[in-house]
Amino acid sequence: MDNTRSHDIAWLPGDGIGPEVTREALRVLDAVASAHGFSVTATEHRIGGAALDETGRPFPTSTREACLESDAVLLGAVGGPKWNDNTGEQRPEHGLLTLRKALGVYANLRPVRVPEARAGASPLRPDRVGGTDILFVRELTGGIYFGTPEGRTDDGARSTMVYSEAEIERIAHVAFQRAQRRDGHVTSVDKANVLEVSELWREVVPRIREEHYPDLELRHLYVDNAAMQVVRDPRQFDVVLTGNLFGDILSDLAAALPGSLGLLPSASVGGAVGLFEPVHGSAPDIAGQDVANPTAAILSAALLLDAVGETAAADAIRHGVDAALDAGFRTADLAASDEETVSTSTLGREVATHAADPAPKNAPTP
Structure with missing residues (x-):
């Protein structure tokens, strides 16, 4: 396929579970991009605690420049107990506030959906x-x-x-x-x-x-x-x-x-470049275990595609999420006591598979 449309994304995985859940979001982005005739190039940059450890600053100049030169920013999460004693501009969270200011975003969009099929988890x-x-x-x-x-x-x-x-x-x-x-x-x-x-x-x-x-x-x-x-x-x-x-x-x-923060995406828009991130935090207690729910990060990627004009692919992602969850794929935060659970990467792969199929025309659009 001749991909004539391309989108450059600044990928800021951040701390804790941020790298894990945003990696699955990128997997799904690649799947729908291929299916819908465009390409996505994601370049990784540091923010938060990871940036503090590497550069001494929670929002390095190189990250700022990369974000401003991108078409959109995909963020994981920032912070964790390792940096709890940091204060002021040395707190990981200061990097997030500085990022928002640099991008000039002023409108935070938070869609909250509870499909009938999953209302029992509420x-x-x-x-x-x-x-x-x-x-x-x-x-x-x-x-x-x-x-x-x-x-x-x-x-x-x-x-x-x-x-x-x-x-x-x-x-x-x-x-x-x-x-x-x-x-x-x-x-x-x-x-x-x-x-x-x-x-x-x-x-x-x-x-x-x-x-x-x-x-x-x-x-x-x-x-x-x-x-x-x-x-x-x-x-x-x-x-x-x-x-x-x-x-x-x-x-x-x-x-x-909906019963879990792991389902909720967000977008911060209004400036030159939009910022897209899950509502949840870095969840350091489960980081690195491949058990975090990637749905919020994946749905944040759908909001990102809406913002850059790829609305059909965005709807395909939302369809893929619904299809995977309706098929019974559950991470630990969503599963009932008698249900089997799947890993972060397994759910990401399942969503990508469903999202690569054509989305129904009535897929929900925030």
């Missing part, structure tokens, strides 16, 4: 969570995590929540544009009954809808009610739009719905 009742398909759109660069002034005072501490109209406008556009590709419904989450910042949020978001997306539905929920609704009836949500702090908490809460 800690909640299957009839309550089966069919869930939510996309969380979290603003990533503003809010209380980055507002100034902040810091310690003589008798306390202060963190300030700050958002500009421009920051709210651009993240609202991302949410509405994603809703156009899905069921056309956006739920905007805030705390406008208490916070001045949320009052501004509730003014700006409806204006963006009225001016640019009048055919889409929009409702508002206070964050405390939204948290209850995510657990009580997650199927009511399509796209959830919210700020940095609330998005962090709500998307982590929703991560419990």
Whole structure:
């Protein structure tokens, strides 16, 4: 096959299970690339603890340059007990924050799906969570995590929540544009009954809808009610739009719905180059044992392909994941007590096999 389309990926395996799960993501990427007529070139670079050990910095200049020159970045995970005593810019996690800033990404996308066939793995009742398909759109660069002034005072501490109209406008556009590709419904989450910042949020978001997306539905929920609704009836949500702090908490809460963090991908977009990574951490306790669930990393690769325009191949990956799991392939985090488990690499190979077949046209698209 004459592969006329090519995509260069900066591969940052990171620490812990990061190398294992992203290796399987690359295996699946190669499989769908071959089947869909394009090529993928992945070049490995250091970040996090691995970079600290090799270069003394968690985000070396060489890694930064490679990421900015790539079409997309695939990240595993950073951190581990080996570096727990590191502080400030010597923490592995500082490398991740610096990476996001270098790429200029401001929108974090976290899809959470619970297909009916796998609803039994959820800690909640299957009839309550089966069919869930939510996309969380979290603003990533503003809010209380980055507002100034902040810091310690003589008798306390202060963190300030700050958002500009421009920051709210651009993240609202991302949410509405994603809703156009899905069921056309956006739920905007805030705390406008208490916070001045949320009052501004509730003014700006409806204006963006009225001016640019009048055919889409929009409702508002206070964050405390939204948290209850995510657990009580997650199927009511399509796209959830919210700020940095609330998005962090709500998307982590929703991560419990499918029963394992090993199933959940994420994408950070909006800058020159997108960043794609599983939601889970480095899980050092199981690193190197070939038992980690690679599904989240594989689905992150599907989001990567969406971002570079290879939507058919992205849908093929999602089809491959569903097919492999529906066929009974389970890593230890997914298996019931009476089910056999498979290794990281076995599940990766099985997904790659299914993903190389044509994906159905109705494959779910975040």
